[in-house]
Amino acid sequence: MDVFELSRGWKIAMYIMLGLFFAVFVSLAIFCFIDPSLKRVMVFMLPFSLVAIFFIVCGFLQIDEKVIVDNYSIRKESRLVNREILLNDVKGYRIDKNYVRILPHEGRGKKILASTYLSGINHLKALLAQRYPDLDVEETQEVYDEAIRQTGGQDAQKLMKQAKTEVYTLTGITVALGVLTFLYLDWYFLALFCCVPLSLLLLLRHKGLVQLDTSKESPLPSIFLIPFIAVFVPIMRSFHMHILQYSKVWPLAIGIAVALTVMLWLCSAYLNKKRGQYIVSAIFMSLIFFGNGYGLVVMSNAFFDKKGYEYYETTVTDKHISKGKSTTYYLTLEPWAHQAGEERESVDRSLYEEVGINDKVGVYYYEGAFHIPWYQVGRAQ
Incomplete structure (x- = not known):
């Protein structure tokens, strides 16, 4: 039997940190009733403090959590959460920065999260790797196989090389235009914005060989960086352009975001829209599109104004x-x-x-x- 839990040093550090946060938010909640200057913000501060206190208490209850692996099951034991998955019911695992996620087959229990700060966590990863698949790698392979299948039996390697060339070329052009846009208020920002719909067209053109976003294990190229550069640079460039009235900015920015989101949906015809990673990336991309719209409106409003100041x-x-x-x-x-x-x-x-x-x-x-x-x-x- 293997037991994984926080080391004594980590437990002490967690108790001290959570204790300090607990004292701060309890004080805020109390001062909402005592300090007259805080009564005006009491409607916001008191609920916020109570929610924070709730999560801090949950944190205290989780400090002594243990993940136990024996010959029959994987268990998580704590004062707050107790779960068990039989070894034969484990579907696989995923690893991210903060957790090792152990997932059961559907209907065979609830997933178990093991913090990456648990003592001996690398041994737990090795135990899981010996017996179960890494679901991130497995999903990546499925996406790759589906993309190759949709090429219709053509030379997959040749098509893959062409897709990567076009994505990397457009990314390089976007970076160059981003630098020029940051340095000069000129037509470059228009060309930079055009890189966004062009990147979406690559999704449609390459029939799944180009993805909206990919994991680090995926051999498929991703367009995610292009809209990000196209939103980051204009917003930084317009940081010292102080808008007096936003009433005309938001409708235009929202309209552009909606148009790009619809285009994303149409250009994703060859992508698996049910994948969790696609859904998360698409939602995040819609927020980026709003930033693209805002940057385009603010920059165009300044660039095409020829009346002087x-x-x-x-x-x-x-x-x-x-x-x-x-x-x-x-x-x-x-x-x-x-x-x-x-x-x-x-x-x-x-x-x-x-x-x-x-x-x-x-x-x-x-x-x-x-x-x-x-x-x-x-x-x-």
């Missing part, structure tokens, strides 16, 4: 740097012609370091090609 000046009342995975520089500005109140705006580092509190900055106001007013903050003239 109106110049205003305002005063800096405060400065702030936000540090995290990236550093963002903010200036708080006094009201000006098209802004009724004080507003904190993101600016580039050079402008942030150049101006001080009570200094003047320039506000460059544009009406926008789609009548979506926007402005940029720069140096005073």
Whole structure:
């Protein structure tokens, strides 16, 4: 019999961490009734604190969990969850960053999750690999076999090479256009956006040899990176384009996202739409499409506006740097012609370091090609 559980060091660390979180959220819940300043946000903070406390308590109950493998079954024992799968009822396993997932045949029990932080987890992986299939690898092979079958008996290797060449070429073009779009407000952003529908057409053209997204074991190329680059770069490029009215942005962005989502569905005719990975990727891709739409609308609104700008000046009342995975520089500005109140705006580092509190900055106001007013903050003239 093999027993897998957290080491003593991990248990102590978990108890300390969960204890600190428990104290924080209990304090927040109590202060919602004591501190008058928190009563206005009590409707949000109190439920959030209670939900957090619930999950922290569940975490305490799971710290002593054990996964036990003997000659008859695989069991998970804890104060919260107790499950068992007979060895002959195990269908296979999946491994991700946080868990080893042991899955039974349908109707033969519930899956067992073994944390990758359990002591001896590599031995558990080896035990499973000796007896059961890796379902991720098995699914990947099924997708590959189905894609080859749909080629109609033609030279599969030749078609695979052509599919990879086209996907990698379009990805390279997307990267190049992404760099140009980030550096220059020019037609490059339009060409970058066009890479998204072109990538979807590759799904249809290659009849399953090109996938929406793939696992690391799959030999099939994926288009997932192309829409991601096409959303990331324009949004970064438009970070300092401050929109005054979003009422005309959202309908256009949603319309573009819906159109691309419909195109994705139509171009996925040769893909297995029932696969869990496809469903998750398609949902995530729809969110990316919304970002594609937003970037296209904001960039087009600025690029096709040929009326020029109106110049205003305002005063800096405060400065702030936000540090995290990236550093963002903010200036708080006094009201000006098209802004009724004080507003904190993101600016580039050079402008942030150049101006001080009570200094003047320039506000460059544009009406926008789609009548979506926007402005940029720069140096005073």
